[in-house]
Amino acid sequence: MNGILGFLKLVLDGMADDPEEQEEFLQEAFRSAQHLLDIITDVLDLAKIEAGKLEIACEPVNLHELLQDVDRSQGNTAKGKALNFEVQLPTTLDEVIVYGDYQRLKQVMLNLASNAIKFTHEGGVTITTEIIRKRFQSRNQEFPGLVMLRVADTGIGVSLDKQNRLFQSFSQIDGSLTRRYGGTGLGLAISQRLVEAMGGEVNFYSMGEGLGSTVTFTVPLFQEPVMISNPTPEDGNPSA
Ligand SMILES: Nc1ncnc2c1ncn2[C@@H]1O[C@H](COP(=O)(O)OP(=O)(O)O)[C@@H](O)[C@H]1O
Ligand SMILES: [Mg+2]
Structure with a gap:
């Protein structure tokens, strides 16, 4: 989350020197968001398993x-x-x-x-x-x-x-x-x-x-x- 907010803030504050750097900042924010989604998915999966609520359709x-x-x-x-x-x-x-x-x-x-x-x-x-x-x-x-x-x-x-x-x-x-x-x-x-x-x-x-x-x-x-x-x-x- 820090990665997403940090890189988006750089773009919003106009800290990128040129369009390429702006693109780099956005790419970093995107990567951080993907990583955060992975973490959330894993944590939710584990929570469901621990609660005995995971559905497995064999x-x-x-x-x-x-x-x-x-x-x-x-x-x-x-x-x-x-x-x-x-x-x-x-x-x-x-x-x-x-x-x-x-x-x-x-x-x-x-x-x-x-x-x-x-x-x-x-x-x-x-x-x-x-x-x-x-x-x-x-x-x-x-x-x-x-x-x-x-x-x-x-x-x-x-x-x-x-x-x-x-x-x-x-x-x-x-x-x-x-x-x-x-x-x-x-x-x-x-x-x-x-x-x-x-x-x-x-x-x-x-x-x-x-x-x-x-x-x-x-x-x-x-x-x-x-x-x-x-x-x-x-x-x-x-x-x-
Ligand atoms: N193929 C592997 N070779 C070496 N270490 C491994 C391997 N798979 C797992 N580990 C070790 O087990 C830990 C736990 O793995 P995992 O639960 O998949 O967590 P993560 O990949 O998020 O670190 C890893 O952090 C690593 O220390
Ligand atoms: Mg792993």
Whole structure:
């Protein structure tokens, strides 16, 4: 808000030396407004979740479509930082259908992918998927398995002793990083609650500072896809 008011005031007071500088001030005000909107959206989301009022409408979701959507919106940001950005789809014959809320799954993916890009300066970000066959029940519904999505980066990583705080609201590694990287410290907290509300689980892995990070989350599989690599189904195998 200070950014918006400050830069608008410069323009209103005629402090810009020329039209280009005025344009720069307005661009800064616009960026600040966008950032403020992100914060408000996150805070409201978290407030709704805490009040038990968040509506999640689960339905079959095409995983390819979701990942393409993520690729389109994050690929360019990564390219702008000269990072590799790769999305690997599962090697199945037919499309993989998961069970969740499309917009919320996309929100989680965008949170994780944008973190990975934000905290990586060299190398890149790879998104992979793995189908895990394991019958399970979630909220009175039976599923044939789950899909694990992985967002792996070659970025700054997180030291082992600090990893347990990452999912707490407003938690960021430290003040100087906050100033350098921006954000609210709410993305992971919200993502975790959304994933759990859809019957999945989130985990953060890093071998330490400077060693990159990997965040995984699971989402129920709606129907078993036809695999290319593994033609013998393991149905009914109790140890699977
Ligand atoms: N891919 C990552 N690499 C390194 N640190 C990360 C990564 N993702 C999250 N973090 C750490 O976890 C904190 C919380 O993340 P998040 O909840 O998304 O908040 P924000 O992105 O607003 O800082 C970040 O501030 C950062 O310290
Ligand atoms: Mg974030």
